[in-house]
Amino acid sequence: MSDRKPRNAVSADGEVMIYGVVGDEWDGLDAKSVINGIKALGKVDTITLRINSGGGYVYEGLAIFNYLQAHAARKVVHIDGIAASMASVIAMIGDEIHIPANALMMIHNPWNLAIGDASAMRKEADNLDRVKASIIAIYAARTGKSEAELSQLMDAETWMRGQEAVDAGFATAVGTSVDAAALLRTDLSLMNFTNLPDALRRETKPNPAAVAGLVRAALTAEHIEESTMADTVNDSAQNAGADEAKIRAEAQAAERTRASGIRAAVRAAKLPETLADELVDAGTPLDKARETIINKLAEADESGPQTRNQVRITGDAVDRFRTGAQAALLGKAGLAKDDAGNELRGLSLREMARESLEIQNVATRAMRPMDMVKAAMTHSSGDFVFILANVAEKSMMRGYEEANETFQQWTSTGQLSDFKPTSRIDLNSFPSLGKVDEGAEYQYATIGERGETVQLATYGNLFSITRQAIINDDMSVFTRIPQRMGRAAIRTVGNLVYATLTANPTMSDSVALFHATHANLGTAAAPTVASLDAGRVAMATQKDRSKNAVALNLRPRFMLVPVALEGTSKVLMASEFDPSKTQRVPNSVAGLAEVVSDARLDAASTTAWYLAADPNATDTVEVSYLDGVSTPWLEQQEGWKVDGVEFKVRLDAAVKALAWEGLFKNPGA
Structure with a gap:
């Protein structure tokens, strides 16, 4: 695996360096990196682009161009060496475009790699024609030339030096010339251009040291004061004459061109990045690497179904x-x-x-x-199904999130890794620490497994998106239906939680959850100051189940009531004085607990009410999920019983009352 790291193409002073293959993420020249880099600058008045590139990916370049076109800053372009192919398109964004007399610009037709039958090839040719039309429109806006004239120039792969580019309208000013060898970091002979003059092939060998000299001159002319950069550039320019340094620099540039070319070819063919790493690390020449890539594409095409038309597009x-x-x-x-x-x-x-x-x-x-x-x-x-599934999942989650559920306020959340019965540790097993006398050993505390077991169950339903629904443009099959299923998923858990209260399940000691034996079942009474105070006392005096039998001193945190008692209960919690008294008697239970009402309690009893302790302080009711995932899953498969795609909404959950000490019930009256 190559250890090369991506570089940032955007500097903090608003300078964008397009030096390399447009779209190459290893040079930081992919659209995402460049655009994010410009965004990070914040509000700037001027963006300077320095271009030295033989081109690259069409769509990546267009994305950069379109973003810059919409940017409010003034754009100043300097073509330091070459702006060929897609790089020349990006250059057209400049309000000013400066090109040295011996720098180069080239425009030509876009090209792509395709595999498939005649119909597929024609399809790709049509795509390229559309891309060419887009590029011609950009050139025309800059030069004022007609579409026909620009098309001819592109067909001929037209090369221009600085003055020629200005005369043709592709640039606005001729900059200072430098040694031609300094202009390029890219060996043009490796770029597969069809009309590159032999003279240019000989003279365009990369020399990074001289490129640094060019950049230094440009920066000085613009009065940019960066002493550190200037010192570095001076050193580089002085060393350029040394044969050893020159050979090393040119070798490094050639290696960079080889690596960038291989990565560009692999990405254009939509093959794994690991192939590029292998070819780069093995030192494979660029022409041999291209042969390997073509062979890989041919192998993939032969191994696939014979009826498939496969075109490699970006x-x-x-x-x-x-x-x-x-x-x-x-x-x-x-x-x-x-x-x-x-x-x-x-x-x-x-x-x-x-x-x-x-x-x-x-x-x-x-x-x-x-x-x-x-x-x-x-x-x-899978694009179409992928899109429908994403929308269906978002619809499901919208229903899940919008469901008016209350159980999350007063229950705890647990995590289980499988569907086997699991014993929960008693959190009330440590009411106090044991005394350690001087010189004595610490004693191990006994961790109580109270015997309450939790076991996951799966809840779910199916729905389908059929061909008929697509043809009928029926949006409800992947919006309203999954939305309601998402709502049903969370409601299912809520049903289980409140059923735990109303069903009064048998605990591990063979006694019902709410029972006189557990000292958590009050004398039937409506919510009043007296009855609530009795519940408070009962919870506070609950004792640890160990031999120590120490009071747990728990306090109510929530009052759970049917909707029929919500108003009365909230008045009790908010009143400064006892509402049942004619005299101004202080309300001793004011603010005792947060009132939580739920209509599922009404279905069992409109008079019964409950108190629950803080689930973070003691065990009450726990809602457990498989691997802690509390949201429903959406799974899909190709339909068998229906013509279309089948979806499954699934949730793995368990609800269990882990202890009775932090829960209290009054049957009401």
Whole structure:
């Protein structure tokens, strides 16, 4: 594995160095790195671009260009050595474009690597024509030349020196010339250009030391005072004459060109980055590396299904489609802001399915609607189903988060790693520490496993997205339905929690949770100052179950009531004086506990009410989840019983009353 580290192409003073392959993340020249670097500058008045690049990835370059075009700062471009191919497109962003007399600019047709049958090749050719049209529009806006003239220049792979570029309108000013050998860090003979003059092949050998001299001169002219940089550049320029330093610098530049070229070719072919690492580390020459890449593509094509049309296109278009389609569907479903600038927002589900195939270069014109939708749902890329699944999951989580549940306030959360019965440790086993006399040994405390066991169970349901639903543009199948299932998932847990209170389960000592034996069942009475105070006393005087029988001194933290008692209970908690007295008698239970009401308690009794201690201080009711994941899972598979995709909403949970000491019940009256 190569130990090269990505470099930052954007400096803190607003200078963007496009030195290398456009889109190469190892040079920090991928669109994401460049754009994030510019964003990190904050508000700046001027952005300076220094370009010395033979080109690179079209879509990465276009992303950089479009971002800069929208940026409010003034853009000043310096072509230090070469601006060829995609680098020349980026250069067009400048309000000022400076190019030395012996620097180079080149424009040509975009190209790509494709594998497939004749139809697939024609499809890719159409894509390249569209890209060319976009680039021509950028050149035309700068030069004022016609589309036809620019197309001819691109067809011919036109090379221009500084003055020629200015005369043709591709630059605004001719800068100071330097030694031609200093202009380039890239050996143009390795770039596969078809019309590069032989003279340029001989003279464009990289010399980083002289490039540093050029940059120093430009910085001095712009009155940028950085003494450290100037000292470094002076040293480099002085050493440029030394043969050993020159040979070393040129060897390093050649190696950098080889490595960048290999990584660019591997990424264009959409092959694993590990292949690039292997070729770079093995010292494989660039031309041999390209042969290896082509052979890898051929092997992949031969090993796949014979009916597959496979075209290697840049991943950017596919990623943009995924992002745009998902955003469009989320906007339609009301799960996100509707973006009026999203070109996919007006597509129906059927049209979106077709577009997902077209973006993967699958011809759909001859397909019937049902067959086309099926192809989209079963395509090896999984783009369409991926998009639907993402929207369905977000819908499910919206329902989960919006559910009006109350149990989380007063229960604790546990984690289980499997579905086996698990004993919980008694948190009330340590009411006090034992005395250690002088010189005596510390004694091990006994950890009590009270016998209460917890075991996970799985809860879930299925829903499907059929071909018919897609053709009918039925959004509800992956918005409203999963949203309600997400709400049902959290409600299922709530049902289990409140059933634990109302069902009064038998504990490990063979006694019901709320029982006189447990000293946590009060005399039937409506919520009053007296009855609440009796519950408070009962909880505080609960004793540890060990032989010490020490009082636990627990306090109520929550008052759990049916909705029918919510108003009365809140008045009791908020009143300064006893509401039942005609005299101003202080309310001794004011603020005793937080009132939590739930309608599921009404279903069992409209009079019974409960007190619960703080679940962080003592055991009460625990809700456990598999591996601590409290949100529902959404799983999918290709439908068998239905024509489409089946989804499963699943939640693994368990609810258990771990102890009775921190819980109190009054049957009410």
